[in-house]
Amino acid sequence: MTAFVLVSGGYTGGWIWREVAALLRERGHTPLPVTLTGMGDRRHLAGPDTDLETHIEDLVQVLEHEDVRDAVLVGHCYGLLPVLGAADRRADRVGSLVYLDTGMPQDGDAGVDVMPDPAVRDRLLGRATECGGGRFLPPPPLEDEEVWGDLTGVAPADRVRMERLAAPQPLGTLTRPLRLTGAAAALPSTGVFCTANGPGIAVLEALLATGDPRYAVLAEPRVGYFDLETGHYPMLSRPGELTDVLIRAAAGEGRRLG
Incomplete structure (x- = not known):
């Protein structure tokens, strides 16, 4: 049994993991x-x-209060x-990290x-000044995919849920x-790329092929990779596939580039 601490991106909250959490x-x-x-129901x-x-x-505090290891x-x-x-x-309570469609x-x-x-x-910082009192970043409309990311595969009902529950980002x-x-x-790490939202493993291979030493870390044995053919929100668009990937990542699977 593995404990998965699931942390989503801007404007969202724990609610976005509902389907993945149930499957895990x-x-x-x-x-x-x-x-x-x-965020979420803690926006107040x-x-x-x-x-x-x-x-x-x-x-x-989650790691401490849930008393999890690895x-x-x-x-x-x-x-x-x-x-x-x-x-x-x-680090004493963490077994590995998963970079889910992120930098x-x-x-x-x-x-x-x-x-x-x-x-x-610059547009986001300006929006915080104009609409958020310089303290908050109001969520933009879902149509602004430059901010939200690619929504490929997210069902209409989930899009409504995202917009309804979106919280201003401090x-x-x-x-x-x-x-x-x-x-x-030195913790084992896994990169998961959502290929409808950006580059995948093939781009990393091309970077490594340049011989630039800055990219050497990408080929360390402790780092594995997965591609998911979906948009930026696989927990909504492909919850079953994402669950499989998370479990495989916890087991140390994933493509190595070294």
């Missing part, structure tokens, strides 16, 4: 979907000081930043720093830098 439970595992402070708890450190502490921490999109922070602080933030990076398009980043969660000591740097 059916297969004998312990799903721990997390709603971070200020957001305050002027809610930032990335708040969300890291949310996860640290947990698999799954970070989707923005959710990876608090996952990395919590793993760094409590590779490093020590000193903030959420806005790792956004691939600077124009989108701006400090995206502007406070991630601070890492390196305590979790």
